[in-house]
Amino acid sequence: MDDPVQAQYEAYPYPARDPRDEARRLVTGSPSELAEVNNYLFAGRRDFSRPFRALVAGGGTGDATIMLGQQLADRGGVGEVVYLDLSTAARATAEARAEARGLTNITFVTGALEDLPSLGLGTFDYIDCCGVLHHLEDPAAGLRALAAVLNDPGGMGLMLYGEYGRTGIYPMQAMLRDLGRGLKLEDRIGLARRLMAALPETNWLRRNPYLGDHEKSDAELVDLFLHSRDRAFTVPQLAELAGSAELDIVAFVEPARYEPATYLGDPNLLACLEGLNRVERAGFAEALAGNIKKHVVYVAKTGTGNGRMARPERPEAVPILGRLPAAALAGALKREAVLKVDLDGVALRLPLPGLASEIVARIDGEKSLGEIHATLQEHRPTLDWLAFKAAFDRVYEALGGLNHLWICYTKCP
Numbered sequence: 511m512d513d514p515v516q517a518q519y520e521a522y523p524y525p526a527r528d529p530r531d532e533a534r535r536l537v538t539g540s541p542s543e544l545a546e547v548n549n550y551l552f553a554g555r556r557d558f559s560r561p562f563r564a565l566v567a568g569g570g571t572g573d574a575t576i577m578l579g580q581q582l583a584d585r586g587g588v589g590e591v592v593y594l595d596l597s598t599a600a601r602a603t604a605e606a607r608a609e610a611r612g613l614t615n616i617t618f619v620t621g622a623l624e625d626l627p628s629l630g631l632g633t634f635d636y637i638d639c640c641g642v643l644h645h646l647e648d649p650a651a652g653l654r655a656l657a658a659v660l661n662d663p664g665g666m667g668l669m670l671y672g673e674y675g676r677t678g679i680y681p682m683q684a685m686l687r688d689l690g691r692g693l694k695l696e697d698r699i700g701l702a703r704r705l706m707a708a709l710p711e712t713n714w715l716r717r718n719p720y721l722g723d724h725e726k727s728d729a730e731l732v733d734l735f736l737h738s739r740d741r742a743f744t745v746p747q748l749a750e751l752a753g754s755a756e757l758d759i760v761a762f763v764e765p766a767r768y769e770p771a772t773y774l775g776d777p778n779l780l781a782c783l784e785g786l787n788r789v790e791r792a793g794f795a796e797a798l799a800g801n802i803k804k805h806v807v808y809v810a811k812t813g814t815g816n817g818r819m820a821r822p823e824r825p826e827a828v829p830i831l832g833r834l835p836a837a838a839l840a841g842a843l844k845r846e847a848v849l850k851v852d853l854d855g856v857a858l859r860l861p862l863p864g865l866a867s868e869i870v871a872r873i874d875g876e877k878s879l880g881e882i883h884a885t886l887q888e889h890r891p892t893l894d895w896l897a898f899k900a901a902f903d904r905v906y907e908a909l910g911g912l913n914h915l916w917i918c919y920t921k922c923p
């Protein structure tokens with residue numbers, strides 16, 4: 511095995527997963543949850559009971575593959591997931607997880623994503639590629655290979671490392687290369703732990719409290735500090751990478767992290783940014799916050815009109831509370847109509863309208879805005895649509911900005 515990246519993921523499949531855990535939980539997350547994909551890429555209008563092909567490129571131990579496979583199976587079984595990875599060890603874990611769940615809608619393939627155009631796997635409505643492109647010798651060539659098998663309409667969910675939030679990692683990697691010359695990977699893990707314990711207070715890694723993955727497992731530590739090939743991207747570099755494969759970034763997740771007004775209260779400074787486009791604003795927000803260590807973006811082919819985000823414009827729109835429990839959130843908002851969030855050290859307090867708690871309590875992924883309004887009117891007869899919609903829009907702006915609220919116009923995933 512000549513490729514050091516392949517050798518690393520054979521020895522340390524990523525992330526560390528035990529197939530027995532499938533009995534007690536489904537790992538979900540961004541990107542690629544079906545309702546989220548529908549929200550950001552298909553204007554909330556994709557009917558997942560129709561055939562849907564998803565590719566998970568560099569699927570690792572299977573998180574996205576299993577999530578998509580399970581969610582598609584739950585919706586009637588016509589969707590299909592193709593898992594592709596170089597590592598046979600990672601694939602073995604992913605296959606065991608699928609087997610533990612009895613999923614039969616996944617095809618497992620061992621291979622390089624750069625070879626996709628010639629692998630004969632067909633084309634895909636959605637492609638997940640997380641934590642992979644930044645490990646390739648030529649990320650742009652990898653992304654072009656993915657774009658070559660993307661359907662129209664269709665889109666991708668990508669995760670790539672963010673440069674500023676990873677402050678401290680690259681000097682650590684360089685030191686560990688010096689210390690570990692000639693040693694095997696497993697011996698360098700011990701060195702990494704010793705160096706971690708000996709870092710002076712001024713070291714950037716010690717001063718960056720938002721990097722904790724290495725504490726979870728050896729696989730995570732290797733991925734963070736001992737990787738043989740890894741680079742990070744700023745927002746402008748990410749936009750350039752997407753452009754080189756004729757793709758546009760259609761959404762950054764969470765959207766609020768990429769909005770300067772999330773961090774800046776000074777109206778004069780904000781006014782100076784008015785001429786910037788969406789990607790430029792995102793780049794400004796990234797430089798300002800300094801803590802974005804991973805970029806999650808949805809991309810779609812340039813100029814196709816694909817990748818439109820769903821908007822809560824009409825009474826038929828169905829709001830979906832992503833991964834937040836509605837009852838608990840409604841209870842908290844009843845006590846105080848303020849959404850409190852910590853974005854890796856940035857404490858946000860987002861004031862919400864008095865109706866927020868009652869609105870959130872009614873969001874069940876099935877009721878439309880029109881129906882939610884009607885149930886509220888039962889005990890508030892004077893609440894007209896415009897007043898309700900104004901209150902909902904503020905809830906949507908806050909929760910949607912944090913990727914907790916999605917919109918759907920068809921039978922919702």
Ligand SMILES: C[S@@+](CC[C@H](N)C(=O)[O-])C[C@H]1O[C@@H](n2cnc3c(N)ncnc32)[C@H](O)[C@@H]1O
Pocket residue numbers: 515516519524525567568569570571572573574594595596597600621622623624639640641642645646733
């Ligand atoms: C950091 S892991 C991410 C796994 C998974 N996507 C996740 O987010 O949990 C990177 C994975 O990409 C795979 N990989 C690296 N280069 C690849 C390539 N050129 N083609 C296919 N898979 C690749 C590795 O084997 C590894 O399993």
